[in-house]
Amino acid sequence: MAATFAVVDDDLASQRMLADILNTKGDVIAEFSSGHEALRFFESGRRVDVCFIDLLMPDISGIEVVEKVLSMFPETLFVMISQVEAKTLMAKAYTAGIEFFIHKPINRNEILAIAERVLEKQRLKSTLEQIEKSLAEIRALKPVKDYQPNEQVIKKRFQGIFADLGIVGETGSRELQAIVLRFKDHEEELINLPLRSIYQAIAGNEEEIQSIEQRIRRVIKQALENIALRGLEDFYDEYFERYASKYFDYAEVRDRVLELRQKRTSSARINIRKFIIALYMDVLHDI
Incomplete structure (x- = not known):
């Protein structure tokens, strides 16, 4: 249907x-x-x-x-x-x-x-509901423990996304990973808290917060640049279609592609929260 x-x-x-x-x-x-x-x-x-x-x-x-x-x-x-x-x-x-x-x-x-x-x-929700229904009798006899996402699966998802974006190994990437894991069971806080409070949650001390913010901003800008380069070659590139609108504001990616064509310096702005939430959803949802 x-x-x-x-x-x-x-x-x-x-x-x-x-x-x-x-x-x-x-x-x-x-x-x-x-x-x-x-x-x-x-x-x-x-x-x-x-x-x-x-x-x-x-x-x-x-x-x-x-x-x-x-x-x-x-x-x-x-x-x-x-x-x-x-x-x-x-x-x-x-x-x-x-x-x-x-x-x-x-x-x-x-x-x-x-x-x-x-x-x-x-579709996934509908499938899961059918499975839940089929397992209802078994659960009544033997309660099923809450499923916890496998750490190896989560690690591979981070690596795959960072590889696609061309930011594997960057310090900022490791801090993005730390943020997602820190708020693993607190999605609403991640959406609502000020960014400074989010950085504070993984910082060792107050002085480190600004450095974390700078490194994260720098690595997201690098990811945007890499995706824009893919769009410069082909707007139907698999990675461009997957990440351009989901992880960034599409208008900013499009403008950066135009700047690259004209060989101009970047004036693109980045939406840090949108990037972090998209990463969170891809890594932790539907596991």
Whole structure:
């Protein structure tokens, strides 16, 4: 059965563009120009697999819609889209229950990649639910211990990602790894805490915090440069498609590709929190 989507955006051009893109991955069965219209749809008992929703709308915010819908249909997956880059709003959106936060302008490759990722998560969840159901009787007889991710698996995931990004062996990479492991069971803190507090969690002393921040910023900039170089050669490069929009702000990667073509120095900014959260999700989720 084809996946079903809904699109909520008061900008009709963005709404239409999103619907056209998502129709290549499944069926867009509902489009709304306001949060209240979307709520009426869900309150009527109808639902979709994935809802792409704007953050700021005239009547009600996307975050409020997400919270209300998830209280009715917790299995619905939400992807939020906005021009806003305020970290506090992004953190609230993730706390409300969204899967991903995408910055406008809309990029086709980014939308398709994220749609596929959330649908894969849904398929995996469905499979796991079936397994859980099949094992219910066995668990009743003999409780199953909570599964702990194998350390070797986690280590290989870190190595694979850092190798793809061209930053294996860098000090900053080791500190990124330390942050992910430090917050392994505290995902919400990682999303909400100020970056300084995150660095402090792995620092030996106060003086070391600034050095950690500098090394992490430097290694993420190097990763962005390496991915941009791949995009310079081929926008459909496997690693460019995998990392450009997920680990970085796609607009910054695209601008850096243009700078490389014109042989100009980098003016790209980096989103450290987005990189860390993407790394956390890839390494620790779905293990």
